[in-house]
Amino acid sequence: MVDTVELNKLLDEYDSARIKTWLNICSRCGLCAEGCFYFLSHNRDPKLSPAYKVKKTLGEMYRKRVKADDRFFKECYEILWFQCTLCKRCSLYCPFGIDIASMMSIARNICMSQGVSPERLIEFTENSRKSGNHMGLPSEELIEVCEWMVEETEDEYRGVTIPIDKQGAKYMYTINPREVVFYPQDIGNAAVIFSIAEENWTIPSFGWDCTNLPMFAGDRAMAAKSVDNVYKKAQELDAEKILITECGHAYRSLAFEGPYMTGQSDGKPPVDVIHYVQLIDEYLKEGRLKIDPEKIIKEPITYQDPCNVSRNGGLWEEARNIINYLAEDFRDMTPNRDHNHCCGGGGGIMPMGPDFKPGRMKAGRIKAEQIRETGAKIVIAPCHNCFDQIQDLGEKYELDIKVFSFKELLLETMIIPEKFKPDGKANEKD
Amino acid sequence: MRRINYTFIIKWGLLILTLFFWITPGMSQEDRIIMNHEELGIHSRPLVIFPHNDHEGLTECIRCHHDYDEYMTNIGGDEGKCSDCHQATPGSNPINLTKAIHIQCKSCHMKSAKTNVNKGPVMCGQCHIR
Amino acid sequence: MYDLITGPLLWFSFIVCIGGVIIRLVYLFSLSRVKDRVLYNHADAGWGLRSLFHWLIPFAGSAMRMQPVFTFMGFVFHLSLLSVPLFLSAHNILWDENFGISLWSMPDRLADILSAVTIISGLFLFLRRLSRPEVRILSEVRDYILIIITILPFITGFLAYRQWGPYETIFIMHVLSGEMLLILIPFSKLSHMILFFFTRLFIGFEMGGRRGARSW
Incomplete structure (x- = not known):
């Protein structure tokens, strides 16, 4: 009724x-x-x-x-x-x-x-209501995964840490709950990058979910609550900035929609919000991270402008600057930047599950054709939805591509300063 | 018995008729004034034919053939033409020729249209007939 | 009849048109102060004007380049639609006689051609509405009627100037259809002739002022 x-x-x-x-x-x-x-x-x-x-x-x-x-x-x-x-x-x-x-x-x-509203999105919204993240994970699980990831890095790096709830950090790093469940490596990668850049950062034990699926589900109150969790936690931890992982809609939600959902009169978030591409761009420009000239990627590479990072976020030159450091053969898609096409995985359709994959694949035809035209073998997508969608498109349309996040490529190409190499490995080389 | 030559009658009849219609405007030049003011250049709308006779008696002569003394009293302007005083572009007289003629005609015609007595044309194409 | 339609009815149309537009703008403005903070928070003259001019200059926006024929016809339609009523010498003569003010007048021959252009491009828009599937599916009866109403003063004006057909009837229809158009401006989609500027500024603020992205 x-x-x-x-x-x-x-x-x-x-x-x-x-x-x-x-x-x-x-x-x-x-x-x-x-x-x-x-x-x-x-x-x-x-x-x-x-x-x-x-x-x-x-x-x-x-x-x-x-x-x-x-x-x-x-x-x-x-x-x-x-x-x-x-x-x-x-x-x-x-x-x-x-x-x-x-x-x-x-x-x-x-x-x-x-x-x-789609069943799955309602489920995610309920999870957010109960736990503050759309996967319904308890804080302990996040902390456990963080500890596990620190252990994982010990084989290759030395001194990587993940500070939880640290006061006065420059960046409060917020992530997508999918990372905790499906891509814990992503958290590990971020930790390595922060550690090598010697950053003052932290992951909060609550308000760490930067995504906003209630926004896509259409639950306004819960969408507002989701961004408020993050804003409040950042203020509580006295963090200088909220940093968002490689996720598109999280940036749109926290930087642009959130201020209006939570009634900020000037339309700006109470704490500055920046996206991961801005951070890497800054690190490379300032020389806090350096790329190994021998490891620069030679394969043709293209960049997926996530709608909510590029057109709806205004960040597209950052990504291209980064690619300039990383790769030799960059081939932009047409159209690109603010005129890019959506991959077909946005707006909350990606997490709705496999039932909706045929529809996604049909809608993604335009993106698949765009990628094919560039002839690129590698696609960079700084957005979880784009990432998954383009991976699916690659299989469906036989594009012969590999999809990467910036973090993954950075870890493969950057120089690891001596002091971050584990003792054992450093000795082996000597 | 002579046969009536119809062709002859038709031929001459047509000729006389043509001449008659030809001559008529010429003869009544005073009555049907063709408003062609060379100082205005080529007129963009069809020339207006002003039937002077039809207007005699409808109003006082000095209403159109006007002139004013220093007290703005209409002292009448003899039998002059509009363009004697009103120039193509406003000069010594602030009202230009086109505007003077338009106002002169239309002010009366509008009034007559309201009273329904001696109605004169008010729409553009009723005077500027193609 | 002439007396009525060019007197009280004309005044009525002017008042409804201008008054209606003003009331509408005042209403929207006061509503926006309460409900559209987003319009004011990100105001940025540079982005706003760029957003505006990219859609006032033919082919400056990327969508216009995708449908060049429509763009050309659309611009030709709007230009002649606005210029003929404003710069027709006969209209200016009436302004001058009644209020002592007038704009520059275009030659009658040009006005004649532009009227024909308005009618032809208007019919093109009508046929485009009928023939392009993505436009036809959006169109309602009133959208078709609006095009006809819009070009009606031009059809009757064109006929009246040439004095084709029953002159007096056509002349009266010309005045009446023009007045109908004026009255419809504040109440129909024709209001885009004013509101266009506001929506374009807004999207300029929203995409550019707020995010640094183009809106054209």
Whole structure:
């Protein structure tokens, strides 16, 4: 049953000057379709044009108001979660600059208020509510993994540590819970990089989940809580900056959406938020990390601009600077930077599980073609969703590529100063 | 019995008719004034034919043939033309020729349109007839 | 009839058009002070103006380069649509006679051609709406009607200038359709002629001022 009271309340609440203007002046020219990778990858199916999607969802909600029924929300569900990743590319293709993705987000929130949202995302949201991270992990598990990773590094490095809850660190490093469960190596890699750069950093025992799946699920209150956990912890630890692992939507959520979710009046996060690509760029520029000239990557390499890092984060030159240090044969995709295409794994569709893989693979055709055109053998993706999606695309479209995060490539190419080499190994070399 | 020569009648008839219509405007030059002011250059709209006779008696002569003394009293302007005082571009007289003529005609026509008495044309193409 | 449509009805249309636009802007502005902090927080003149000008200059935005014919027709349509009513000499003569003010006037021959251009490009937009699947699926009856209403003053103006057809009827239709257009501006999608500037500035702030990304 439709909760009309809640529906009306939300519709009124969201009815801002922007929404009114956008819904009203869209002159239905259809140009936005040119920007949408769903439209392009489905042979220009008119039903996938962004203007149509917003018209059928938020547009109808305002038109129908309380007359909206369960069937209507079911239709919205399909459109909002499986035909749009909120990549915001269409805004660049609209003559009026209508922010279609923002309206799709609002429509998701309204659907969620009616209990309509993908099951897995609701599960993740509940996990966040209970534990402060979307995988529902207890703090002990994170600490255990950190300890384990420190042990793991001992074979190759000396003096790598992972400080937990350290006061007054320059960076409070926040991660994606997937790293704890599926890619603990990523945490180890980060620890090695921090240690060699001799950074003052810490991982918090709570508020360490930088992701925000409740935001994608459409649970506004929980989405706000998720970013607030991180902000609060950073303030509590008196950290100078919040650092985000190689994750796209976490950056968008903490740096751009979060301030509004938590009601910061100036629209800026209470603690500066920076993304991992900024950190590495800074380290390489300042010479705190050095690349071994003999290890520079010779294979053709390309870069996946994650939507939420590049277009929605404004960080694209950083990544290219880093690649300049790392590799010889960089081949950019076309289009790139702020005009990049979404890989097809964004907007929360990636963690929804294998049932949705066929849809992801179809939508990712554009990305697969882009990668194939570059002829690159290595794809760098500083975003967990892009990473997984491109790996899947590589298999499905037989692209013959390897996908890496910056951390992995950095560890393979950087110079390990003598004092960080383990005793045994240093002796062997002598 | 002579047969009536129709061709002859039609030929001459047409000729006379043509001459008649040809001559008519010439004869009544005073009545149907073609408003062609060379100082305005090539007119962008069709020339207006002003039927002077039709306007006699509708209003006082000095309403159009006006001139003003220092107390702004209309003392009448003989039988002069608009362009005697109103120049193509406003000079000594602030109202230019086009505007003077338009106002002169339309002010009356608008009034007559309201009262429905002696209605004169008000739409552009009713005077500038193609 | 002439008296009515060029007198009280014209005043009514002007007042509704200008008043409606002002009321709408004031309403949206006051609403935005409460609900659209995001508009003001990231305001940045440089990004805003770049966002605006990239969509005022033909082919400056990347989407425009993807549909060059539509872009060309769209620009030609908007330019002639705005310039003919403003710079037609007959309109300026009326302004001058009634208010003593007037703009530069274009030659009648040019206005004649531009009216035809408006009609043709307007019909192109109409046919594009019908024929491109991603546009047709979005279009409602009122979208088609709006195009017709928009070019109606130009069709009747074009006929009236040439005095084709029943002159007086066409003249009256010309005035009435023009007034209908004015009245519709604040209440229909035609309001984009004003609101366009605000939405473009906003997306310039949002993408550029806030994130440093282009919005064109």
